[in-house]
Amino acid sequence: MDVVNGGVSFWHAQLGPPPQRSPLDASLSVDVCIVGAGLTGLWTAYYLKKAAPSLSIAVVEQRFAGFGASGRNGGWLSAAVAGSLDRYARRRGVDAARNLQRTMIHAVDEVIRVARDEGIKADIVKGGVLRVARTKPQLHRLHESVVAAERWGDPHSTLSGEATRDRVNVTGALGAVFSENGARLHPAKFVRGLADVVAAAGVAIYEATPVTEIRPHEVVTPRGVVSAQFVVRATEGFTSSFADQDRRWLPMNSSMIITAPLPDAAWDEIGWRACEALGDSAHTFMYAQRTADGRIAIGGRGVPYRYGSRIDRDGETPLVTIAELRQVLTDFFPVLRGVSIDHAWSGVLGVPRDWCATVGLDRATGLAMAGGYVGHGVTATNLAGRTLRDLILGDDTDLTTLPWVNWRTRAWEPEPLRWIGVRALYLAYRAADRAEASGRATTSHIARAADFISGR
Template sequence: MSGYRGVSFWLDQLVATGRDDLTPRPPLDGDRTADVCVIGGGLTGLWTAWYLLQGDPSLQIVVVEREIAGFGASGRNGGWCSALFPRSAASIAEHDGLRAALAMRRAMRETVDEVGRAAAEAGVDCDFVKGGTVLYARSAVQDRAARDEVTASDAFGDAMVHRPAAPGDADGTVGVAWTPDCARVQPAALVRGLAAALEARGVVIAEHTPATSWAAGRVVTTRGTVSAGAVVVATEGYGAQLAQTRRRILPLYSLMIATAPLPAAAWDRIGLEHGQTFSDYRHLLVYGQRTADDRLAFGGRGARYHWGSAIRPGYDRVPRVFEHLRRSLVELFPVVADVPVTHTWGGPLGVPRDWCASVTWDGSVGTAGGYVGDGLSTTNLAGRTLADLVRGVRSDLTTLPWVGHRSPDWEPEPLRFLGANAGLVATDLADREERLTGRASIAARVMAPLTGGH
């Protein structure tokens, strides 16, 4: 596959099914004015535009995008529309108080349903089915972690439950945790459909229009300058390529594979229903879903961080990581051992130094991001929040604890390179340690500050 079709399985599927040919929209054709200029055609920027129009349909909005809408993480991710937030509820409670933590958890749970509602309102068919997440515990130490998570989540209003292993669970399962707060989504269909819905409502989406700088009242691009009363910066991991945000975000690669469609007999043995996503309790994160066309889409971490926060197309595909993902998938579901992998892809996600996503607004420039892979739903919450902040509306959303949070900058090289890759090595070592000792990993506890633990 060539061009944008080859960026991910999700984008290729849109072309293959005739839903979108991915033809780029025209770039900016010179200087222009707008009420709001959004930098980045991913879900953060597009949801912000959507909710701004919901509040004031007269607003003139211009979105500038370096490639095409959905080129970044919004069109490549695992398709989990979940209530996960990169910072734990316990950590939020410790720093901001229990009331703030409860409000954040409630907002994230409600956001899962809001994505489905808003997508339907926009006329976007994105295979949204809320089936929850199945979390397999495949050892005694993982099962203790699962039980601890269920107990802790209850204090914050999350309806998570634990049950013993049952026929049809992943191979070697000891116990299972389950949360209802996740929906299966075709992410490229969501972001591309949302872009089309906005365009139909008068929003200008200028693709192949890289922004080079911004300040209060203007965004400078290679195709002209947009003068706007409000600027929204929504670049996520790609912010590492821009001078103004270079050290605020670290681009961490996550890679995925997709199998050929599985027959009904295989799904009977696997036990996953439509709408369900799945993972387990290893430290080197994996995640997957049953797609609408009965494939397994499965991804995980394992690709290293690149010097200087470099982002290049060649980093999207790492054969060693793809082989690791295939082995891990077969370990979970041996029935897929002879099923071919039809698609491999990957891309960078955005990681702030303290692993806490944030929304900011200084009266003229707004930002949101740092989702650490939990962005498919969190982008919607960010968009609603930014829309309120830009319009000067005080709401329950604008008082959430992530609003106004400022993560510290990442260290300069070589410290950034050493720290990021040490964290990656530590997660792999932690899994090996737990398999050997049968006890919770010491390595994971020591390296927690580098890997998002709290």
């Protein structure tokens, strides 16, 4: 197997080395300092600069723009809310939860609009999101999810097995649900493009500058301290590396593989002409996209969590995970048996204890943050950026009353409980998927128990 393993991601490798921006080499003072040049940090800088061009803004990044999940993800731009709408509604009201869903649907179009207006070419195709079921329990869960989504104002249509296979010829598809509110994009083209736009607007992006401490009005780096009225922590899956944040968001791994460009004959067999973001509804679910150059990129959980919140920084992926993802690919599309896999990589995303994302600002300390998007951040980061803009500028808007604003949840358990818990959870989900695949008619009790215990 001649697979490039790691090296951050295929998406970055395909574009070649990223532009190298200068590191921070002296102390400085700005209005807003943003830590992390992923989509959260860049969107925040983008919208702040648009709204208040005179603000001085510095983004401080340990490696390069898009080094984290923003340059490694599956490229699903979806309207999925990063958290449980039921949970948001219980604490903040049903209308507030509905508003969040409506705003997320709008955010998909907002991202596409900005890309168009700013000339960011990122292979964006709004082909919707198609989630398929290949077992009866999966189908049942999909139908339940459609009823729930309608309740929150997020319409989906259901497809029969035949109609599903007409769109994307997934072997054994029993049915699917489809939402038109979704697009696929090329993550590195998008995040690098956004970084260029932000830099051209006058935001200083300092790369190769690891932040060692964040404190009120100060960001500490090896060669200087940035003083700022507001400091935004936009480090999502890496947040646990800060000593005072080690139990806030669990760094969960997700891994991907990508095929070589497929021959026309394979595409004739597979279909997938509308380039829908494609996923399933297994407990350890997969997500995939058809790329602009005719490949399939497919991802899943792999090794979900490393003891002590260790982060594999350059995306190297265990061989067993690569083999598992290849197996999922060929289960879905048997015509791809023997296909070359060009690249495999992994990244980290942030998971809060209650699986609900948050965005917030503490006016007393000037400390702001956003994250915990549990793998749904490509669209949510845009909403977070606009919300942070309003919070920082002190504007009360429809965005600042959304239920995820200043959402609080408890910390993760200390080790070894955290590692044992997450490992047990994923063993349970894998066992549940196996039971369901071998003919079980209803969702496995193991999975229901795991959902209950994890708070998912």
